[in-house]
Amino acid sequence: KADQKHTKNGRKLPPGPQPLPIIGNLHQLGNLPHHNLQKLAQKYGPIMSLRLGSVPTIVVSSPQTANLFLKTHDTNFASRPKLQASDYLTFGRKGIAFAEYGPYWRNMRKLCTLQLLSASKTESFSGLRKEELGSMVESVKKLAVAGEVVNVSRKVGELVEDIATVMILGKRKDDRYELKGLAEKVLNLIGAFNLGDYVPFLGALDLQGFKRHTKEVSNSIHQVIEKILTEHEQDNNSQQRDFVDILLPLMNQPINPQDMPVYPIDRTNIKAILLDLIVAAFDTSATAIEWTMSELIRHPRVMKLLQDELESVVGMDKMVEEKDLGKLSYLDMVVKESFRLHPVAPLLVPHESIEDTTIEGYYIPKKSRIIVNTWAIGHDPNVWSKNVEEFYPERFMDSKIDLKGHDFELLPFGSGRRMCPGMQSGLITVRLVLAQLVHCFNWELPHGLNPKDIDMTEVFGLTVPRANHLVLKPTYRLLC
Numbered sequence: 001k002a003d004q005k006h007t008k009n010g011r012k013l014p015p016g017p018q019p020l021p022i023i024g025n026l027h028q029l030g031n032l033p034h035h036n037l038q039k040l041a042q043k044y045g046p047i048m049s050l051r052l053g054s055v056p057t058i059v060v061s062s063p064q065t066a067n068l069f070l071k072t073h074d075t076n077f078a079s080r081p082k083l084q085a086s087d088y089l090t091f092g093r094k095g096i097a098f099a100e101y102g103p104y105w106r107n108m109r110k111l112c113t114l115q116l117l118s119a120s121k122t123e124s125f126s127g128l129r130k131e132e133l134g135s136m137v138e139s140v141k142k143l144a145v146a147g148e149v150v151n152v153s154r155k156v157g158e159l160v161e162d163i164a165t166v167m168i169l170g171k172r173k174d175d176r177y178e179l180k181g182l183a184e185k186v187l188n189l190i191g192a193f194n195l196g197d198y199v200p201f202l203g204a205l206d207l208q209g210f211k212r213h214t215k216e217v218s219n220s221i222h223q224v225i226e227k228i229l230t231e232h233e234q235d236n237n238s239q240q241r242d243f244v245d246i247l248l249p250l251m252n253q254p255i256n257p258q259d260m261p262v263y264p265i266d267r268t269n270i271k272a273i274l275l276d277l278i279v280a281a282f283d284t285s286a287t288a289i290e291w292t293m294s295e296l297i298r299h300p301r302v303m304k305l306l307q308d309e310l311e312s313v314v315g316m317d318k319m320v321e322e323k324d325l326g327k328l329s330y331l332d333m334v335v336k337e338s339f340r341l342h343p344v345a346p347l348l349v350p351h352e353s354i355e356d357t358t359i360e361g362y363y364i365p366k367k368s369r370i371i372v373n374t375w376a377i378g379h380d381p382n383v384w385s386k387n388v389e390e391f392y393p394e395r396f397m398d399s400k401i402d403l404k405g406h407d408f409e410l411l412p413f414g415s416g417r418r419m420c421p422g423m424q425s426g427l428i429t430v431r432l433v434l435a436q437l438v439h440c441f442n443w444e445l446p447h448g449l450n451p452k453d454i455d456m457t458e459v460f461g462l463t464v465p466r467a468n469h470l471v472l473k474p475t476y477r478l479l480c
């Protein structure tokens, strides 16, 4: 009977809960949609159909089905839905992350992967990472000597912000623009299941004040970017070529002269790309680091093994360097395990289907929203065995599973055409910062708190950071 209800034009939709009039299944998402969608998928299966307002939505919740959507039929699911927030923020989706699939996105993405986020470009910022991380360690050392506590979430957030600001905009922290706060607001706006995207007539009324809020955030962030563009145009003597230096000369040029129609890049394109990169870079690595630190504190055994590895590979008389990272195999397992339990973007970025298609006998209509619940996959005992809830890095000991989007059990960066182009840059930052924090300091909870009592509450947005900052007490442990 349930199957009969789940039909469209006589074709069988994947199973799913019955939608209500107008809102569909929106009420079933709750505050933590990745958890609630997992519970629904346990009942209805790994390809589940929902209606969010008037939007047909497919939720994918197993490695096998993720493979079908992100690899076998990747081309058909490589578009993005048009969301009010991304539309405002990126001048009608002129960036990368929310551009619809087609020649414009392809060219922008190529530009990013070849010119901004290539391995050699990422490598060229190693001096910057070393310098910023060095001054962060110095400041934590001072707090350690004074016996004070450290707000690890804030410190790491500022560090990642500083690295990304110099890399993307060429700006030093003395003229920080509160971009992190703005980037967080953008992630919340885009990640929120905004009523206006699903029930258009309610969107027009703007009952939640969403449009007004988006416009305010959009204006603030674009003012900052505009100021930085103007400064770059007036002075291009900077030594390190940041992303603005690379993008500005492309202005008023066709992105790919072979294209018909030709897409010239104008100022709005450049601003939209910069906004996407700021938002993608500021929060993701910091969130991954704060979750991993939280798990390490909860699991002193793992912390000790990681410190032992650092001691034997790097030695107690010096800090970690980027060239050491390849030799730190336990660190690698710790990071994978943390991404499994705490994928930074648990539902990836929403995809949209381009054509009607049939998968596993189910009809997937054109313009369906496709949500891949990587959080549910990471917490599935059928994939990871009964100890799925345990933070146990050794599960990756003899496993070939990597983070590059080939293994559908673990997809923190997605997979296929829309996979994260900043993976390399993000992973270096996450591994290096974690290694340094753990190598340079012993960490304990303040006020005699028990590690098992750490609050692990999440807040949902496009990314899912800790609800409360992680505050710890450091002791310096190196000999130098």
Ligand code: HEM
Pocket (backbone or CB within 6 Å): 096, 097, 098, 109, 117, 276, 277, 280, 281, 284, 285, 288, 344, 345, 348, 349, 350, 351, 411, 412, 413, 414, 415, 417, 418, 419, 420, 421, 422, 423, 425, 426, 427, 430
């Ligand atoms: C630990 C750090 C990071 C994580 C976990 C992460 C994760 C992700 C995920 C899950 C997606 C969506 C994939 C999909 O929809 O299938 C994505 C997209 C994207 N990421 Fe990252 N990311 C990280 C760092 C970065 C950095 C540092 C940059 C750039 C500076 C970046 C730039 C982007 C862009 C531009 C997209 C959109 C790609 C497209 O739509 O074609 N990311 N990222």
